Amino acid sequence: MTAPALEAIALNKRFGGLQAADNVTLAVQPGEIRGLIGPNGAGKTTLVNLVTGVYQADSGTVKLAGQDLTNLPMHEIARRGLVRSFQVTRLFGSLTVRENLHTAFLARRSPDSGDGAARLEQMLDLTSLRPLADTAAKKLSGGQRALLQMGCGFMVPGSCYVLDEPFSGINPVIKDAIIEMILTVNRTAGATFLIVSHEMAIVRRLCPTVTVMMEGRVAAHGSLEEVARLPEVIAGYLGKALE
Ligand SMILES: Nc1ncnc2c1ncn2[C@@H]1O[C@H](COP(=O)(O)OP(=O)(O)O)[C@@H](O)[C@H]1O
Ligand SMILES: [Mg+2]
Known part of the structure; x- marks a missing residue:
């Protein structure tokens, strides 16, 4: 059997008196787009920070395609292929769209990631920003900037x-x-995704399976429709979010 693309096993993280990650276990299969949902303060960002090496876990294991990444430095985790995309990637206003994409590549590339030229061309198409490839980022609209950041x-x-x-x-x-x-x-690219979002319409479109976190724990797992039927999830969260 293929190892899960991303695996968290019994992760724990305490902040003072608060157990922000309480024995969190989850496995995302290769090629899956997994949703991670739950109320504010449930521990979603903490889990993201634990798997991507922003926080060190008190205990537990993180694996990428079967390889143990637990508590490796953030840049080493990224180099191995587990990438946290920040919404607020820094854009350089006076650089063009193309130069911004190239800079993002240079900042995070690893020795085996090639020269990025093909990827850059693909991103110009994916972002629909090819007509603006040679335009300075500061001239873009807010929406175009968001697309460039994602690119x-x-x-x-x-x-x-x-x-x-x-x-x-x-x-x-x-x-x-x-x-x-x-x-x-x-x-x-067959890339696997773990996506935190509170926008249920988008989660429904993107994520066949979701993991629900509540109070630092994994509270449920399944399709959005399945977890939405669980009384504890409705009471704790989804009842409000789905209204
Ligand atoms: N660096 C930190 N120091 C102290 N408490 C934190 C820290 N990061 C998160 N927390 C706390 O952990 C809990 C979970 O937060 P978070 O993971 O951001 O939740 P979510 O992303 O689900 O809204 C919250 O109570 C939050 O205040
Ligand atoms: Mg959060």
């Missing part, structure tokens, strides 16, 4: 991308474009 995130070659609230503060048209980007990177 910069995908310039880092990865087998698994972790996105924390990639749709917040983004207008509906650009949301659709970002959804298409994620689906295309998933289909063409």
Whole structure:
């Protein structure tokens, strides 16, 4: 059997008196787009930070395609292909769209990631920014900037991308474009995704399976429809989120 693309096994993280990750176990299969949902403060970002090496776990294991990554430095985890895409990738206003994409690649490349030229061409198409390839980033609209930021995130070659609230503060048209980007990177590169979002309509479109976190623990796992039927999930969260 193939190892899961991303695996968290019994992860624990305490902040003072608060157990922000409480024995969290989850396995995302290769090529899957997994949703991670739950109320504010449930521990979703903490889990993202634990698997991507931003936080050190108190205990537990993180594996990428069967390889133990637990508590490796962030850049080493990224180099191995587990990439956290930050929504607020820094853009350089006076650099062109193309130069921004290239800079994102240079900043995070590893020796085996090639020269990035083909990837850059693909991102110009995926972001629909090819007509603006030689335009300075500061001349872009807010939506175009959001697309470029997402494109910069995908310039880092990865087998698994972790996105924390990639749709917040983004207008509906650009949301659709970002959804298409994620689906295309998933289909063409076979990349696996773990996506935190509170937007149930988008989660329903993107994620056949979701993991629900509540109070630091994995509370449920299944399709959105399945977990939405669980009384504890409805009471704790989804009842409100689905209204
Ligand atoms: N660096 C930190 N120091 C102290 N407490 C933290 C830290 N990061 C997160 N927390 C706490 O852990 C809990 C989970 O937070 P978080 O993982 O951000 O939740 P979510 O992303 O699901 O909204 C919250 O109570 C939050 O205040
Ligand atoms: Mg969060």
